[in-house]
Amino acid sequence: MVSDTLLADVKKVLGERVSTSEVVRMHHGTDESHHEPAPPDLVVFPETSDEVADIVRLCASHRTPVIPFGAGTSLEGGVGAINGGVCIDLSGMNRIVQINADDLDVTVEAGVTRKQLNQHLRDTGLFFPIDPGADATLGGMASTRASGTNAVRYGTMRENVLNVTVVLADGKIIKTGSRAKKSAAGYDLTRILVGAEGTLGVITELTVRLYGVPEAISAAVCAFPSVDAAIQCCIVTMQSGIPVARMELLDAAQMKACIEYSDLSYQAAPTLFFEFHGSQSAVREHATTVQEIAAEYDGSEFKWAEKTEDRNQLWQARHDALYAALAMKPGARAWSTDVCVPISGLAECIAETRKDIEASSLLATMVGHVGEGNFHVIFILDPNDTAAFSEAQHINDRMVSRAIAMDGTCTGEHGVGIGKRRCLEQEFGGALDTMRLLKQTLDPLNIMNPGKILI
Numbered sequence: 153m154v155s156d157t158l159l160a161d162v163k164k165v166l167g168e169r170v171s172t173s174e175v176v177r178m179h180h181g182t183d184e185s186h187h188e189p190a191p192p193d194l195v196v197f198p199e200t201s202d203e204v205a206d207i208v209r210l211c212a213s214h215r216t217p218v219i220p221f222g223a224g225t226s227l228e229g230g231v232g233a234i235n236g237g238v239c240i241d242l243s244g245m246n247r248i249v250q251i252n253a254d255d256l257d258v259t260v261e262a263g264v265t266r267k268q269l270n271q272h273l274r275d276t277g278l279f280f281p282i283d284p285g286a287d288a289t290l291g292g293m294a295s296t297r298a299s300g301t302n303a304v305r306y307g308t309m310r311e312n313v314l315n316v317t318v319v320l321a322d323g324k325i326i327k328t329g330s331r332a333k334k335s336a337a338g339y340d341l342t343r344i345l346v347g348a349e350g351t352l353g354v355i356t357e358l359t360v361r362l363y364g365v366p367e368a369i370s371a372a373v374c375a376f377p378s379v380d381a382a383i384q385c386c387i388v389t390m391q392s393g394i395p396v397a398r399m400e401l402l403d404a405a406q407m408k409a410c411i412e413y414s415d416l417s418y419q420a421a422p423t424l425f426f427e428f429h430g431s432q433s434a435v436r437e438h439a440t441t442v443q444e445i446a447a448e449y450d451g452s453e454f455k456w457a458e459k460t461e462d463r464n465q466l467w468q469a470r471h472d473a474l475y476a477a478l479a480m481k482p483g484a485r486a487w488s489t490d491v492c493v494p495i496s497g498l499a500e501c502i503a504e505t506r507k508d509i510e511a512s513s514l515l516a517t518m519v520g521h522v523g524e525g526n527f528h529v530i531f532i533l534d535p536n537d538t539a540a541f542s543e544a545q546h547i548n549d550r551m552v553s554r555a556i557a558m559d560g561t562c563t564g565e566h567g568v569g570i571g572k573r574r575c576l577e578q579e580f581g582g583a584l585d586t587m588r589l590l591k592q593t594l595d596p597l598n599i600m601n602p603g604k605i606l607i
Contacts, residue, residue: 153236154193158214162196162238165206169197169244180219180239183226184286184474186487186533186541187570190232192219192239199244201317201325201356208354209323211238217599218321220350222292223265225284227488228569230296230349234603240354242291248272249357257314257331259359262291278362281306284565285471291355296567297347301470304390304523305397305429306363308565313346317357321595331359344590349567350601352594366429370439371398371463372454374446375421379403379506379518381449382422383499386522388445390495394438398427399523400470403506406477406517406530413476414469418455424522425470426454427463470519477517477530485535489548489571491555492526492564501554502527508547514540516547526564553578568605576605 163170171177172194181191198204211218217237224231233239245261248269252258253276260269267287269280282293284300292298294316299308306312315329328341345352376382382401389396401424402410408420426442428435443454457466469476478486493501502518509516509529520527529551531544552562552575562568562575576584588606591598 154216154238155214158210158216159194161210162194162207165203165210166196166198169199171195171197177239180221180224180241181232183224183229183231184488185227185229185569185571186485187229187232190229190234192233193236195221195239195241197241197244201319204240204242204319204354204356205323205325207238207240208319208321211599212322212597215597215599217602218354219601220291220295220354222263222289222295223287225286225288226292226296226569227566228563228571230567230569230601230604232570234570237599242289242354242356245356251276252331253278253362255331256362256364257359258362259357260290262289262294262356262358264290266290266293273362277365279365280360281363282309282312290358290360294346294355294358295348295350297565299521299524299526299565301398301400301467301521303521304399305395310343310346312361313342314359314361315342316345316355316359318345318353318355320353321597321600325356347567349569349604351591351605352600354600368432368435369397369427369429369463370435371425371427371457371466372439372443373418373423373425373457373466374443374454375419375423375452376446377421377450379422379502380499381451382424383502383522385424385446385449385451387495387498388448389442390523392441392445394441395430396426396438396442396523397429398425398467399521400425401518401520401522401527402470402473403518405515406473406519409476409480409517410469410473413479414465414472416469419452424451425466427467473517473519474530477532481515481532483535484532487531487533487541487544487548488528488566489531489551490526490528490564490566491551491560491562492524493555493558493560495523495525497558497560498522498525498527501551501558501560504554505529505547505551508550512543512547514543514547516544521564524564525560570604573605573607
């Protein structure tokens, strides 16, 4: 519990931008995952890095946990205050600090959302491509090392964050780098903090890469007779060096759900969504080549979405996959999990996971950013059926073990949170001790989002 003294001290810093309301606390202890909500004792709404630093120093002096909060769209329980404490809501820190169009980068506060940034950039000829689906904050995206549908061409937050401003566990504010596109100076603190899920500090500002809006953009949908055929098409496309911007897999169950939920006119079959970026001639050339590859694996004729509104509908349907899957079973709860493997192992990993699902009593769909070897399983579960959750856990454990055995990872983009903490020993072995040492060094009181990533 937050002491009366700490509450009074926090109010001296933030005035009325402090809440102990049960509704507000519950909102800030809940994300999009299947994990039970874990509300904080107190929610604060700072507007500057200095205010965040003041709050962290006060929490350190009272040995009180600090949990950063962006938009609450995480999928592994990352925002839950499992040990109580103070939630720092960064949504009020939503200023776009500086656009450096000539250098293709922008500096923003952590509460800026990806849609807000791209709306602000609309007249510059530039855009920010990382697209996890939800309108997440850039601070949260950096903290979870987010990626999404565009990552096959543009990379993830790991490749696109140049530096961050972060408040450390003692309240010190540091900046981890410059705007230079490369550096050989010192330890790469930026990469350490990107993906740390708030366990090493609170990101309050970041500089990210921008890209020119392509001259031409074209999207296409192609159905296949089997998931394996679709994946083989994907693998050959990647091995051929074709620079697709997006290549997304939906299995038949997920495609059926999306057709019904988003009113699409496609087949309920294993399907790849493609998008091509570049000059008019390059887009035509790349699309033709991929269509020829698809035909070798009995893919259907491409159905094109070239108008902006048609592409937006297509990708919105992909982003709504979770809600489409939930609509298949009203009142259910979704458990969305992911792994990532080298692309050569993707077909086997998906096939074996699908066998596990079909041998179970569960309803589950599969989607994937297959150009990167990353795929997701969405279990649709009765929230009152504990046996179903146990069955889903068993399938998830087998999938993770399978991925790690292929030299893959337990999560490609969802993060660790509380859901995959126990997978890290299997994945990293002795390197986990080094992670623990780093955590102890930067956060000796264990107040920064405790209980996440490391057990």
